[in-house]
Amino acid sequence: MHRMYENEDITIFWDSDKCGHAKKCVGGSPTVFDITKKPWINIDGAPNAEIWQTIGECPSGALSCVYNHGIRIEFDEEGGRSVAFDGEKQVGECDCRIEGDNWTIVHTEVDPEYSGKGIAKRLVFKLTEEAERRKKNVIPVCSYAVKVLS
Ligand code: SF4
Incomplete structure (x- = not known):
């Protein structure tokens, strides 16, 4: 968990x-x-x-x-993703493919200008937490997500 x-x-x-x-x-x-x-x-x-x-x-x-460096992380349920914002500016996202009970994390990306601030980890955890709360299976495929969740 x-x-x-x-x-x-x-x-x-x-x-x-x-x-x-x-x-x-x-x-x-x-x-x-x-x-x-x-x-x-x-x-x-x-x-x-x-x-x-x-x-x-x-x-x-x-x-x-x-x-947090003032960065906000939100879950976009419709889009199947978590998103990082600096004010109104989107600075990162973590995407998953939803197929039945399986949420496959396929991509994590943070604007290079914002790297080194822990944003990618927050994005992966946010998506994973939301999936686990819904009793879905999280399947990390994106190499960064694999690293964070192992
Ligand atoms: S392993 Fe870490 S998180 Fe778990 S009880 Fe010990 S100190 Fe707390």
């Missing part, structure tokens, strides 16, 4: 398949990471700096984090 938690400044990624349950996160920021709650991550539960430090101590790599 892949989940994204966003506030205005940062995005947290969580990949349950990698989570080894060492619970370093719970000990480091108990007001953010609480496995008795749903959702179990409250991104507004502590200052971003504390969250960032706690995520850095996750031993499995299940948690990661990026700054």
Whole structure:
């Protein structure tokens, strides 16, 4: 399962398949990471700096984090894609082919001017999260999506 938690400044990624349950996160920021709650991550539960430090101590790599750099990620259900915007300007997208219960991620692209900001990862996670919430199968074919989801 892949989940994204966003506030205005940062995005947290969580990949349950990698989570080894060492619970370093719970000990480091108990007001953010609480496995008795749903959702179990409250991104507004502590200052971003504390969250960032706690995520850095996750031993499995299940948690990661990026700054948003003012970029907004939206899900376009009709278009079968997630889209990144800087204001009104589209700066990236991740596309999937929907066939029955299978969502095949075929392409991820970010404007080179915006590379290195974690946008592609946010795009892939957004699409994957939306598919998983609908109980669809995610099949990454695009090489970037394969890397992010493996
Ligand atoms: S520290 Fe990482 S591996 Fe451990 S419970 Fe938290 S997310 Fe999972």
